[in-house]
Each structure stands twice: as structure tokens, then as C-alpha cells.
Amino acid sequence: MKLQPQEDRKRFQRLRRGLLKTQQSLTLPLERLFKGKRAFQEAALEQLEEILIEADVGVATTREIIDSLQEKINKEPSLSGSALKEHVKDHILSLLQVGREAATQLPSDALQVVLVVGVNGSGKTTTIAKMAYQLKEEGKKALLCAADTFRAAAIEQLEIWAERVGVGVVKGKSGSDPAAVVFDAIRAAIARGMDFLIIDTAGRLHTKRNLMNELEKIRRIIGREVTGAPQEVLLVLDAMTGQNGISQAEEFLKFSGVTGVVLAKLDGTAKGGVAVAIARSFGLPIKYVGVGEGLDDLLEFSPPEFVEALFSSNEELISCPD
Amino acid sequence: MFERLTERLEQVFKRLRGYGKLKEHHIDEALRQIRVVLLEADVNFKVVKEFIAKVKEKSLGERVLESFTPTQQVVKIVRDELIELLGGEKSDLIFSSKAPSILMLVGLQGSGKTTTAGKLGKWLRKRNHSPLLVSTDVHRPAAQEQLKVVAEESGLPVFSDNSSSPLKVCFNSVKIAKREGYDVVVVDTAGRMHVNKELMDELSILKKEIQPTEVLFVADAMTGQDAVRSAKVFNESLDLTGIILTKLDGDARGGAALSIKSVTEKPIKFIGVGERYDDLEPFYPERIVSRILGMGDVLSLIEKAEAAIDRKEAQELEEKIRNESFTLEDFQSQLRHIGKMGPLSQILSLFPGSTKLKGMDLPDVNEADLKRIEAIINSMTREERLNHTIINGSRRKRIARGSGTSVQEVNRLLRQFAQTKRMIKQLNLISQGRRGIKLPLPFFNGN
Numbered sequence: 001m002k003l004q005p006q007e008d009r010k011r012f013q014r015l016r017r018g019l020l021k022t023q024q025s026l027t028l029p030l031e032r033l034f035k036g037k038r039a040f041q042e043a044a045l046e047q048l049e050e051i052l053i054e055a056d057v058g059v060a061t062t063r064e065i066i067d068s069l070q071e072k073i074n075k076e077p078s079l080s081g082s083a084l085k086e087h088v089k090d091h092i093l094s095l096l097q098v099g100r101e102a103a104t105q106l107p108s109d110a111l112q113v114v115l116v117v118g119v120n121g122s123g124k125t126t127t128i129a130k131m132a133y134q135l136k137e138e139g140k141k142a143l144l145c146a147a148d149t150f151r152a153a154a155i156e157q158l159e160i161w162a163e164r165v166g167v168g169v170v171k172g173k174s175g176s177d178p179a180a181v182v183f184d185a186i187r188a189a190i191a192r193g194m195d196f197l198i199i200d201t202a203g204r205l206h207t208k209r210n211l212m213n214e215l216e217k218i219r220r221i222i223g224r225e226v227t228g229a230p231q232e233v234l235l236v237l238d239a240m241t242g243q244n245g246i247s248q249a250e251e252f253l254k255f256s257g258v259t260g261v262v263l264a265k266l267d268g269t270a271k272g273g274v275a276v277a278i279a280r281s282f283g284l285p286i287k288y289v290g291v292g293e294g295l296d297d298l299l300e301f302s303p304p305e306f307v308e309a310l311f312s313s314n315e316e317l318i319s320c321p322d
Numbered sequence: 323m324f325e326r327l328t329e330r331l332e333q334v335f336k337r338l339r340g341y342g343k344l345k346e347h348h349i350d351e352a353l354r355q356i357r358v359v360l361l362e363a364d365v366n367f368k369v370v371k372e373f374i375a376k377v378k379e380k381s382l383g384e385r386v387l388e389s390f391t392p393t394q395q396v397v398k399i400v401r402d403e404l405i406e407l408l409g410g411e412k413s414d415l416i417f418s419s420k421a422p423s424i425l426m427l428v429g430l431q432g433s434g435k436t437t438t439a440g441k442l443g444k445w446l447r448k449r450n451h452s453p454l455l456v457s458t459d460v461h462r463p464a465a466q467e468q469l470k471v472v473a474e475e476s477g478l479p480v481f482s483d484n485s486s487s488p489l490k491v492c493f494n495s496v497k498i499a500k501r502e503g504y505d506v507v508v509v510d511t512a513g514r515m516h517v518n519k520e521l522m523d524e525l526s527i528l529k530k531e532i533q534p535t536e537v538l539f540v541a542d543a544m545t546g547q548d549a550v551r552s553a554k555v556f557n558e559s560l561d562l563t564g565i566i567l568t569k570l571d572g573d574a575r576g577g578a579a580l581s582i583k584s585v586t587e588k589p590i591k592f593i594g595v596g597e598r599y600d601d602l603e604p605f606y607p608e609r610i611v612s613r614i615l616g617m618g619d620v621l622s623l624i625e626k627a628e629a630a631i632d633r634k635e636a637q638e639l640e641e642k643i644r645n646e647s648f649t650l651e652d653f654q655s656q657l658r659h660i661g662k663m664g665p666l667s668q669i670l671s672l673f674p675g676s677t678k679l680k681g682m683d684l685p686d687v688n689e690a691d692l693k694r695i696e697a698i699i700n701s702m703t704r705e706e707r708l709n710h711t712i713i714n715g716s717r718r719k720r721i722a723r724g725s726g727t728s729v730q731e732v733n734r735l736l737r738q739f740a741q742t743k744r745m746i747k748q749l750n751l752i753s754q755g756r757r758g759i760k761l762p763l764p765f766f767n768g769n
């Protein structure tokens with residue numbers, strides 16, 4: 001699935017805050033400090049470590065980035081600060097690049113099934129509403145499937161969104177078998193000639209074996225009904241998630257064949273750096289980012305912008321929201 | 323994927339046994355390992371930095387006690403400091419002397435406020451309170467409907483009013499509470515970002531007007547480094563009275579607990595351990611510390627065990643564990659209790675280093691196995707049961723014959739028992755000097 005890039009103006013407004021700060025903070029540790037002598041270099045490396053760890057990139061990935069920088073310095077001691085900065089950015093970009101090339105468009109005549117999974121409260125249902133909205137704007141026919149039959153008022157929540165967007169929902173009874181709802185939804189989507197079916201699933205912790213098995217079963221049913229489906233399995237990750245995101249990705253990948261990550265709630269101060277570690281460990285690309293609770297608050301993921309934002313300072317964000 | 327702290331430290335101290343004192347360079351290396359463990363557990367970078375400095379100060383020059391390895395000593399210092407940082411004691415809910423008490427739940431989007439409202443309501447009712455749930459979330463689609471369902475499922479009364487402002491809804495709910503005799507009003511609020519000034523202001527006005535007895539920050543245990551920022555802003559605008567940490571039923575290490583505690587200095591009052599309304603537990607610092615350090619949740623296990631065994635028996639057992647006079651007879655009696663404590667895999671997951679246990683030779687006990695183990699132990703003489711070391715080859719053969727099992731099975735049982743004893747010894751060392759720490763029931767092979 002391909003969502004159109006946001007209108008330039010809007011996108012710019014969203015990212016403006018972060019980017020403005022970037023110039024100050026990234027320049028500070030990396031450029032200015034690298035200009036100096038050995039002692040400054042040490043300090044700069046330490047500061048880089050702090051920035052990366054505080055962005056939730058994690059100890060192992062941070063170490064890899066710093067080691068590579070250190071190696072670069074050793075090899076070419078006379079490199080300028082800005083060249084070193086570029087080295088760091090390029091390194092992270094290369095980690096984020098995984099799996100992106102492979103994102104080829106599938107033949108558009110088959111029903112495109114998008115299965116949305118993730119831990120509790122990460123932003124799945126809202127992300128689905130946003131996706132449906134964008135598809136609708138693009139003139140595509142989308143149907144939603146309310147396969148969260150567990151959480152209180154989960155069906156109602158999706159229904160309200162669907163109504164706002166103007167798309168249909170297939171639902172079952174609260175407490176009923178989600179796989180059965182999925183089955184019905186696929187049949188309905190095919191009968192009504194839909195382009196997309198987006199399936200909302202109940203939030204579940206990746207450690208709960210029975211719930212993960214349920215997901216596996218849902219996936220199996222989709223594959224049985226539509227050859228090659230689900231074409232997209234999106235893991236919605238809350239941007240504030242720490243290192244637990246890694247085991248989330250690992251387990252959801254194992255049980256539901258995740259194809260990409262959506263980083264929701266990136267409109268706070270969390271940087272979502274664990275997604276870098278996830279890309280590095282499992283080759284899972286980040287596909288979209290959520291930047292608010294409105295229908296138009298879903299952006300296509302842009303690696304360069306993300307890297308800039310990783311290095312942006314937060315302190316001022318808090319004192320001057322929008 | 324995480325190495326336990328103890329394992330990392332064992333590596334550091336491998337060659338250092340027998341030193342009289344911890345030297346600075348030993349400590350530095352140990353602290354580096356501790357730092358990594360804490361960062362991997364999502365404790366905030368700056369919080370870790372301060373903490374490490376403090377531990378260093380404490381460890382330098384500390385004498386290594388005779389019965390301690392350096393690892394045990396450092397683990398103990400780290401553990402005690404962390405527990406101290408987390409507030410030492412558990413902290414209860416505050417109630418107003420004049421009913422109704424108002425509990426307000428606040429936090430970021432999706433942290434678990436609405437679900438926690440139901441859990442708290444249920445918790446309160448079990449303690450003879452009469453709670454009323456109130457939704458002020460006019461923002462999220464179906465938020466009020468969600469609380470209604472939560473209330474229905476947990477058998478609690480609920481009040482909401484789509485057409486009024488949050489403030490008005492609160493005032494009305496207090497009126498209703500007074501009129502109908504509800505003594506606690508649990509107010510669910512819409513999730514919001516700490517950077518959203520408008521919504522944060524709305525909350526602080528709400529707080530000023532309704533004067534809640536508790537303002538509880540509901541935070542997701544999977545939160546990473548950013549926990550310090552959101553908690554700080556929420557605390558500054560609302561002067562929180564406590565924290566509830568949700569979603570601890572997964573494998574998140576929960577370092578956010580430490581981060582949030584250290585920036586707000588407010589007590590963590592409850593933890594959420596599941597999606598059902600009974601899944602709310604009081605917060606015990608020791609447990610989260612073990613979890614952050616990757617040492618397993620020994621204490622939860624003890625509680626489970628205690629619920630299954632009567633107190634006196636538990637006390638006797640604890641005594642035996644302390645004296646390390648635990649015998650095969652005790653082992654047998656413990657095995658009988660397993661059935662009452664839930665599935666073995668769940669119990670074992672609470673043990674220190676349980677991640678390492680996966681491929682090990684566990685007494686995976688089902689009814690049939692239990693019978694065989696009992697049969698083996700029953701075929702021993704009392705002397706053998708009290709002192710397993712005398713059970714030599716010919717005795718093993720006899721026992722196997724007598725119990726209708728094989729020598730291999732007898733060997734396996736004895737091995738498991740020996741491992742259990744070894745674990746008891748280790749646990750005793752680690753917990754030495756800490757009052758109130760009880761030891762787990764040994765019925766599996768430790769490490």
C-alpha cells in the first residue's frame with residue numbers, strides 16, 4: 001500500500017519544530033566538539049552516546065554506531081566535524097534503509113489485506129482510521145474489520161472512526177471469535193469489490209502465547225481466502241516504547257509475519273529510536289509515523305527527517321508547543 | 323536476550339575472589355556492567371548516571387564479608403540502593419475525611435487509565451468502599467462507552483454525560499455521590515501529551531476545581547527514556563500524589579519505574595498486570611528491582627506459595643531454608659503444593675534467571691509425574707530422606723525397584739534436589755541482612 005505524501009505545507013509545519021532544534025543541538029556535540037582535540041573528542045563521543053541512548057536507540061545499536069565513528073576517526077584523524085556528523089547520520093540512515101527497497105507494489109486487482117497488530121494501547125485503531133481516511137482521499141475503496149472483539153467498546157471505537165471517514169465496517173459480537181469476523185470481512189470485501197481491507201486486532205502483549213496463536217490463526221485464514229494476503233502486516237509501536245520494543249517486534253514478526261512498523265505518537269517528545277534497533281535486528285522498515293489524533297496525522301516515514309529529529313533537542317519543545 | 327546482572331558481575335569478578343576489599347578498578351568494571359543492565363532495562367540515562375555515582379561511593383572500601391563473593395556484595399549494594407530509591411515501603415491510597423474522596427487518573431494516550439479505573443473500582447469495593455466511576459473523556463471516540471462497559475463488566479456504577487464539560491461532569495458526579503452514598507469517585511480523564519499545553523491546562527484547572535484526594539499518573543511499564551519528561555511535566559502541572567504502572571504482565575523490565583520515581587518523587591501505588599479488572603496489585607519495590615536487574619520476581623512467587631500453604635507450614639519451611647536443612651522430605655511436601663499454585667511454567671517464570679531455564683532439565687510436573695516422584699521418595703528410608711548424600715548406587719537401584727521407576731528417574735530427582743539446595747544457598751547469601759525478605763519454595767533446579 002502506498003499513501004500519498006502529505007501536502008507540503010502541513011508536513012512542514014509538523015516537522016518544523018523538531019528541525020529547528022536540530023540545528024542547535026546536533027551542531028553542538030558533533031560539529032563543534034569534533035573540531036577540537038582528543039579530549040573534546042571523548043566528550044563528543046560521550047555526548048553522542050547520551051543522545052542516542054536517550055532517544056531509545058538502545059545500548060547495542062548505540063555502541064555499534066559509536067564504534068564505527070571511532071574507527072572512522074582513527075583512520076582519518078583530520079576529518080572535519082561536519083564530515084563526522086555525516087558519517088553518523090549515514091550510518092543510522094543505512095540501518096533504516098533495510099527492507100525499504102523491497103517495498104514493491106503488488107498487482108492492484110487482488111484485494112489488499114492489511115493486518116494491524118501490536119501491544120495494548122499502542123495506537124492501532126486510530127492508525128487504521130487514518131489509513132482509511134488517506135485511502136478514501138485517494139479514491140480507493142476500503143473496508144474495515146473490527147477483529148478486536150475483546151476490549152471494552154473497541155468495536156464502537158472503530159465504528160465511530162469509520163463513520164467519520166465514511167467507510168464500512170464488518171464486525172461481530174463482542175466476545176466472539178475474531179478469526180470468524182476476519183473471515184466474514186474478507187468475504188464481504190471481495191463481494192463488494194473493495195481495494196483494501198484493513199483489519200483491527202485486539203492489543204496483546206507479545207508474551208501471551210495463546211493470544212499470539214490467535215493472531216497466527218487469523219493470518220492463516222487470510223492467506224487461505226486471498227492468495228498472497230495479507231500483503232501488509234503492520235506492527236503499531238508507541239513511539240515512547242523503550243527496549244521492550246525489540247521483543248515486541250521479534251514476537252509479532254514470528255507469529256504474524258510483520259512487514260513494517262508504524263511509529264505512533266511521535267508528536268510527543270519521545271524519539272522512537274527503538275525502531276532503529278528493530279530495523280537493525282530484524283530488517284523491518286518503518287513505514288508510517290503517527291503525529292497526532294486527527295485523521296490527517298499519519299505521515300509516510302522519511303528516514304532523513306527521522307534522523308534529523310533523533311538529534312533534535314527536547315527541552316525547548318516542552319516550553320513552546322506548537 | 324538480557325544477561326542477568328549477577329552473570330555479568332561473575333564475569334567481572336571471576337579472578338578476584340579472596341580479595342579483602344573491593345578495589346576501585348574492580349568496582350569501575352562492575353559499575354560499567356550495572357550501567358548497561360540499567361540502560362537495557364530502560365532506566366533513564368541521567369538517572370543511571372546519578373545512581374552509578376552513588377553506588378560507587380558506597381562500594382569503595384566496603385569490606386567483602388566472608389560469606390560473600392564480590393558479586394553478591396555488589397548486587398546487594400545495588401539492590402538495596404534501588405529499593406531505597408523506589409521508596410522502600412509500599413504506599414496506600416489516601417482517602418478524604420469527608421466523603422466522597424476523589425481519585426483522578428491522568429496520563430498519556432493509551433497508558434491504561436480507563437481500564438485502571440475499572441480495576442481500582444473493583445479493588446475499592448473489595449475493601450468495602452462504594453465507588454462511582456466517572457468519565458470526563460469527551461475526546462477519544464467511544465471513550466465514555468468504554469468506561470460504561472468497563473463498569474458493567476466489573477459490576478460498578480458509572481456516570482458520564484457527553485454533552486457537558488469535564489468540569490461540569492465532575493461536579494455533577496460529586497453531587498450524585500453525596501446523594502446516593504458513594505464514598506469514592508474515580509475520575510477517568512482523556513489521554514494527552516505532556517507537550518500539549520492547552521490540554522494540560524485543562525487538567526490543572528479541573529484539578530484546582532474538584533480538589534481530588536489523589537491524582538494518579540497512569541504510566542505504561544514499557545516506556546523508555548522519555549518517561550522522565552512526561553512524568554516531570556505531569557507532576558509539575560498537577561502535583562501528582564502517586565503513580566500506577568500498567569502492563570507489567572509482559573516482559574518489560576520496567577526501568578521506567580525508576581525514572582518516574584526519581585523525577586517525581588511520588589510513590590508508585592499500584593501495578594497493572596493484565597487486562598482483566600482483578601489484575602491490579604500493590605507495588606513492592608523489591609520486586610521491580612529484581613525485575614530491572616533481571617533477577618526474577620522471587621517475591622511474587624512467595625506470595626503465590628503462601629496463598630497455597632498455610633502460614634505455619636510456610637514459616638517452618640522458611641526456617642529450614644535459612645538453616646539449609648532442607649531435606650527430601652520437605653521437597654516432597656513442596657511438590658504436593660505445586661498443584662495449588664498454578665501452572666509450573668508460570669511459577670518458574672518468576673524465578674531468578676528463569677530465562678536461562680528454558681532448555682534445562684525441569685521437573686515438569688503433572689499429576690502423573692508427581693505420583694512417580696512421590697513413589698520414589700516414599701521408597702526411601704527415613705535416613706535417606708534426611709540425608710540424600712548417602713544414597714549410593716545400590717540404594718538407587720533398590721529405590722527404583724521399590725517405586726516401580728528406573729534408576730535414571732531416581733538420579734534425575736536427586737539431581738533436581740541437589741540443584742534446589744544449591745539455589746537455596748545462593749539465595750540465602752543474596753538476601754542476607756535484608757529483613758522481611760523471604761525465600762522461595764524450592765522445588766526446581768536452580769542455577
Ligand SMILES: Nc1nc2c(ncn2[C@@H]2O[C@H](COP(=O)(O)OP(=O)(O)OP(=O)(O)O)[C@@H](O)[C@H]2O)c(=O)[nH]1
Nearest residue numbers: 120121122123124125126203265290291292431432
Ligand atoms: N498524540 C497521539 N495520540 C495517538 C496517536 N495515535 C493514537 N493515539 C491515541 O492513543 C490512544 C490509544 O489509541 P488506540 O488507537 O485506541 O490504540 P490501540 O492500539 O487500538 O489500543 P488497544 O486496541 O486498546 O490495544 C488513543 O487515545 C489515541 O487517540 C498519535 O499518533 N498521536
Ligand SMILES: Nc1nc2c(ncn2[C@@H]2O[C@H](COP(=O)(O)OP(=O)(O)OP(=O)(O)O)[C@@H](O)[C@H]2O)c(=O)[nH]1
Nearest residue numbers: 120121431432433434435436437513569594595596
Ligand atoms: N496487558 C495489559 N494491558 C493493559 C493493562 N492496563 C491496560 N491495558 C490495556 O491497554 C489498552 C489501553 O487501555 P485504556 O484503559 O484504554 O487506556 P487509556 O489510558 O484510557 O487510553 P486513552 O483514554 O486513549 O488515553 C487496552 O487494550 C487495555 O486493555 C495491563 O496492566 N496489562
Ligand SMILES: [Mg+2]
Nearest residue numbers: 124125148154
Ligand atoms: Mg484498538
Ligand SMILES: [Mg+2]
Nearest residue numbers: 435436465513
Ligand atoms: Mg481512556
